[in-house]
Amino acid sequence: MSKILKEVEEEVAKCMKCGLCRAVCPIFSELDNEATVARGKVNLIENVNSGELGLTDKYEKLMELCLMCKACVANCPCGVEVDKIVLKAREELAQDKGLSMIKKGIFSVLQNKFVFPLGMKLGSIFQGLAFSKNDGPQPGNNPRVSVGLDRRRVIPDLAEKTFKEEFPEVVKVDNPKARVAYYTGCTVNYIYPEFGESVVNVLVENGIEVVIPQGQQCCGTPVRIYGDTKTAKKLAQTNVEEFAKHNDVDAIITSCSSCGLALKEEFEEVLGTSPELKEFSDKVYDIAEYLVDVIDFDREGLGAVRRKVTYHDPCHLVRGMGVSEQPREILEAIPGVYFEEMDRPDRCCGSAGSFNLKYYDLSMDINKHKIEDIKQTGADTLATGCGACKMHISDGLNQAGMDQEIVHTVQLLDEAYQKRKVNREKKSKRAG
Amino acid sequence: MINNSTINRFKKVVGDEYVLTSKEELLSYSYDSTAGVDSVVPKLVVKPGSTEEVAEVIKIANEEEINVIPRGAGSNLCGGTIPVENSVVVVLTRLNKILEIDEENLTATVEAGVITVDVHDAVEEKGLFYPPDPGSMSVSTIGGNIAECAGGLRGLKYGVTKDYVMGLEIVLPTGEIIEVGGKTVKNVTGYDLPKLYTGSEGTLGIITKAILKLIPKPETHKSMMAIFDELDGAAETISSIISNKVVPVTLEIMDRVTIKTVEDFANIGLPTDAEAVLLIEVDGIEEVVERDAKKVIKICEEHGARQVKLAKTDEERDDVWAARRSALSALARMKPTTILEDATVPRSNIPDMIRGVNEIAKKYGLQIGTFGHAGDGNLHPTILTDERDKEEMEKVHKAVEEIFDIALDLDGTLSGEHGIGIAKAGFMAQELGEDGLQALRNIKYSLDPKGLLNPHKLIGDGSNE
Numbered sequence: 001m002s003k004i005l006k007e008v009e010e011e012v013a014k015c016m017k018c019g020l021c022r023a024v025c026p027i028f029s030e031l032d033n034e035a036t037v038a039r040g041k042v043n044l045i046e047n048v049n050s051g052e053l054g055l056t057d058k059y060e061k062l063m064e065l066c067l068m069c070k071a072c073v074a075n076c077p078c079g080v081e082v083d084k085i086v087l088k089a090r091e092e093l094a095q096d097k098g099l100s101m102i103k104k105g106i107f108s109v110l111q112n113k114f115v116f117p118l119g120m121k122l123g124s125i126f127q128g129l130a131f132s133k134n135d136g137p138q139p140g141n142n143p144r145v146s147v148g149l150d151r152r153r154v155i156p157d158l159a160e161k162t163f164k165e166e167f168p169e170v171v172k173v174d175n176p177k178a179r180v181a182y183y184t185g186c187t188v189n190y191i192y193p194e195f196g197e198s199v200v201n202v203l204v205e206n207g208i209e210v211v212i213p214q215g216q217q218c219c220g221t222p223v224r225i226y227g228d229t230k231t232a233k234k235l236a237q238t239n240v241e242e243f244a245k246h247n248d249v250d251a252i253i254t255s256c257s258s259c260g261l262a263l264k265e266e267f268e269e270v271l272g273t274s275p276e277l278k279e280f281s282d283k284v285y286d287i288a289e290y291l292v293d294v295i296d297f298d299r300e301g302l303g304a305v306r307r308k309v310t311y312h313d314p315c316h317l318v319r320g321m322g323v324s325e326q327p328r329e330i331l332e333a334i335p336g337v338y339f340e341e342m343d344r345p346d347r348c349c350g351s352a353g354s355f356n357l358k359y360y361d362l363s364m365d366i367n368k369h370k371i372e373d374i375k376q377t378g379a380d381t382l383a384t385g386c387g388a389c390k391m392h393i394s395d396g397l398n399q400a401g402m403d404q405e406i407v408h409t410v411q412l413l414d415e416a417y418q419k420r421k422v423n424r425e426k427k428s429k430r431a432g
Numbered sequence: 433m434i435n436n437s438t439i440n441r442f443k444k445v446v447g448d449e450y451v452l453t454s455k456e457e458l459l460s461y462s463y464d465s466t467a468g469v470d471s472v473v474p475k476l477v478v479k480p481g482s483t484e485e486v487a488e489v490i491k492i493a494n495e496e497e498i499n500v501i502p503r504g505a506g507s508n509l510c511g512g513t514i515p516v517e518n519s520v521v522v523v524l525t526r527l528n529k530i531l532e533i534d535e536e537n538l539t540a541t542v543e544a545g546v547i548t549v550d551v552h553d554a555v556e557e558k559g560l561f562y563p564p565d566p567g568s569m570s571v572s573t574i575g576g577n578i579a580e581c582a583g584g585l586r587g588l589k590y591g592v593t594k595d596y597v598m599g600l601e602i603v604l605p606t607g608e609i610i611e612v613g614g615k616t617v618k619n620v621t622g623y624d625l626p627k628l629y630t631g632s633e634g635t636l637g638i639i640t641k642a643i644l645k646l647i648p649k650p651e652t653h654k655s656m657m658a659i660f661d662e663l664d665g666a667a668e669t670i671s672s673i674i675s676n677k678v679v680p681v682t683l684e685i686m687d688r689v690t691i692k693t694v695e696d697f698a699n700i701g702l703p704t705d706a707e708a709v710l711l712i713e714v715d716g717i718e719e720v721v722e723r724d725a726k727k728v729i730k731i732c733e734e735h736g737a738r739q740v741k742l743a744k745t746d747e748e749r750d751d752v753w754a755a756r757r758s759a760l761s762a763l764a765r766m767k768p769t770t771i772l773e774d775a776t777v778p779r780s781n782i783p784d785m786i787r788g789v790n791e792i793a794k795k796y797g798l799q800i801g802t803f804g805h806a807g808d809g810n811l812h813p814t815i816l817t818d819e820r821d822k823e824e825m826e827k828v829h830k831a832v833e834e835i836f837d838i839a840l841d842l843d844g845t846l847s848g849e850h851g852i853g854i855a856k857a858g859f860m861a862q863e864l865g866e867d868g869l870q871a872l873r874n875i876k877y878s879l880d881p882k883g884l885l886n887p888h889k890l891i892g893d894g895s896n897e
Binding site: 034043079 | 459460462463465526547568570571760764765770820
């Protein structure tokens with residue numbers, strides 16, 4: 001048995017092959033092939049362990065067919081952490097076979113402090129060359145030529161100004177109730193800065209001072225889940241050091257589910273536990289969790305937001321960070337919001353980071369169920385807590401000809417606060 | 433033997449993509465949910481998409497003399513779908529259509545690969561009810577349920593799968609397609625083949641379609657939990673409920689080991705010093721449910737229940753059943769390997785059975801938790817062990833044998849609902865006698881002269897050839 005797989009030997013032994021994972025695995029639902037379900041993967045890894053099976057190309061492909069959505073973990077009577085087992089299998093494969101060239105390219109860029117931001121920046125200026133404006137109902141672009149991207153896809157605009165360029169390192173408030181550091185993550189910084197803007201706005205509205213550490217980098221999840229532990233380690237280390245510069249903060253806030261889980265749990269797995277890291281992880285909260293559980297956000301006289309809203313649970317938020325009630329509580333608190341729960345809101349949207357690049361058709365087959373469930377609610381707005389989910393669901397909605405707006409939950413709260421401000425101004429004018 | 437030309441014959445019938453040949457995929461169909469039985473890698477996996485394709489596949493297997501292992505979700509607990517030498521696994525999950533729900537005749541016609549819970553959902557939407565609810569129902573197929581005659585928590589009042597199979601479409605081991613039974617309540621035309629095939633474990637042919645009996649959905653239900661300091665008190669309660677003409681839909685017991693494990697795992701407020709907990713649900717029309725619930729509570733108290741909790745809301749009902757639902761999870765998390773037995777005795781012998789199991793646990797120094805369907809005498813002694821510990825596994829095998837011995841001594845049976853498969857085939861003569869077992873073999877070989885359908889299962893290795 002390899003040293004890497006040895007680390008999950010006990011986890012592998014826990015699987016009793018009951019097969020209940022067949023009910024919830026999104027990939028198995030599409031492919032109906034036992035080799036792709038959690039139980040099947042564990043069995044294959046056992047066979048690699050016993051020397052019965054080598055690290056074949058087919059085995060590598062089967063290990064790639066996992067969304068890391070944790071649905072099997074949540075449904076497992078024995079609590080087997082299959083995602084962690086598959087990660088180790090990928091790590092072993094990466095070590096044995098090397099990462100495939102495309103991924104290697106992406107991954108080495110991600111860890112470079114200067115090249116990645118510069119590339120994204122140039123991308124935002126020149127995106128018009130490679131992409132044409134999407135004429136479907138969702139905002140974004142279609143690739144002009146197939147550059148490793150399916151031409152049907154809608155790719156969001158890259159922000160002209162990144163989030164970190166738009167905001168100062170410290171957003172001050174008078175007599176702050178608390179001080180937090182905001183981990184933006186790449187999707188907020190480069191693609192959906194409006195998510196981050198609302199995060200800052202609602203925090204400020206609640207009297208919280210926000211620090212945005214400028215040296216923060218990618219959380220490492222995109223590389224870690226494909227077995228590139230070395231790069232993941234470097235990124236985790238850099239981020240921990242960057243946030244250590246602001247260790248006087250009361251909390252570290254995230255607004256992207258995968259980043260949140262990385263900071264909360266996976267940094268410790270990558271770097272090994274230490275008291276300092278524990279202190280760091282304990283401070284990490286998803287924005288919805290922080291607003292509801294920690295500060296009991298201000299709900300006085302919120303302005304009405306007239307929308308019919310449904311909510312999509314990002315895998316790493318609901319099953320990773322255990323946050324699902326809080327965003328719903330925020331939505332329920334906003335007057336005018338008519339909330340309609342969709343069927344299986346916690347089913348994976350199929351995005352799974354770069355999974356949807358390599359397995360686009362499969363990821364869209366998985367996505368179709370989500371689109372159908374959204375459609376059934378009749379909602380005009382989809383709230384969620386993850387930029388990657390937004391990107392993928394937006395693509396699916398576009399192909400289905402649907403124009404639902406996708407927002408981060410806190411954008412609606414932000415809107416309610418803005419309206420409150422307007423209402424109060426009107427009121428004071430009338431009084432005056 | 434299976435060579436390329438044979439593989440091509442199968443491909444021609446079902447299409448290239450539905451014949452799996454890679455080592456990785458073959459390994460993935462070498463096991464099922466059964467613990468403690470060695471996996472066997474098949475030569476081939478084929479996934480036919482229609483009854484006709486199943487028939488063609490069987491014909492090729494006959495001509496080429498290849499063993500056939502029918503498989504649904506592979507969630508059985510008797511090794512029923514673990515392949516044998518020189519075998520092709522025939523996966524039936526592509527036959528997944530609910531063809532009809534007939535509200536006038538109260539039947540559902542479904543293909544074999546339909547998931548059990550999908551049948552539940554579809555019929556309940558129309559106010560109807562298909563009672564069999566095996567623990568694996570979220571993944572198990574109807575074809576597999578019929579082949580194993582699956583049971584579940586509602587057996588006491590509503591019976592098991594065999595009570596709901598009215599008609600079947602079957603591909604015989606020689607490749608002919610036959611239809612038996614039908615939508616009529618009364619049918620005495622010939623041998624009762626639907627009953628014979630229900631529980632035949634894939635040894636007599638492949639079930640491809642079924643006509644299932646439905647009943648109206650019960651109007652309402654009430655759930656209770658009763659806590660006992662004495663095992664005998666719980667046992668007397670079980671018998672007394674039944675003799676007082678109340679038939680609960682569910683009457684479950686958890687023993688001391690299970691209670692403690694569940695409480696440690698789920699923290700739901702179970703008393704860890706109790707000797708037994710009974711979980712009871714009555715259903716039906718509102719007036720009857722009210723009356724039955726009161727009766728049950730009174731009976732529990734008369735037989736020394738320390739406490740009886742009646743669930744007043746849906747949430748409270750969920751709490752009651754959370755304890756039962758987490759029983760297997762909680763036990764399974766204690767050790768890597770979980771051997772789940774299902775020896776069954778007449779309900780009046782349940783206390784003796786539980787005591788017997790406890791003595792066996794002590795004798796071999798094993799951890800055994802017992803829970804299960806007390807109302808119908810179907811217990812699940814659950815042995816917690818580690819397959820990698822060869823020494824302990826020897827003890828486990830001995831303990832299992834002794835559990836069978838006591839069950840048979842107490843007028844019980846080897847298996848209530850999991851089936852015999854390969855795991856218990858060796859014990860069949862002990863219960864049926866050599867002549868009884870031979871009668872089963874005679875039936876098998878008259879329908880399957882070459883013995884190709886799921887060989888070695890149910891009747892063991894003896895042949896008639």
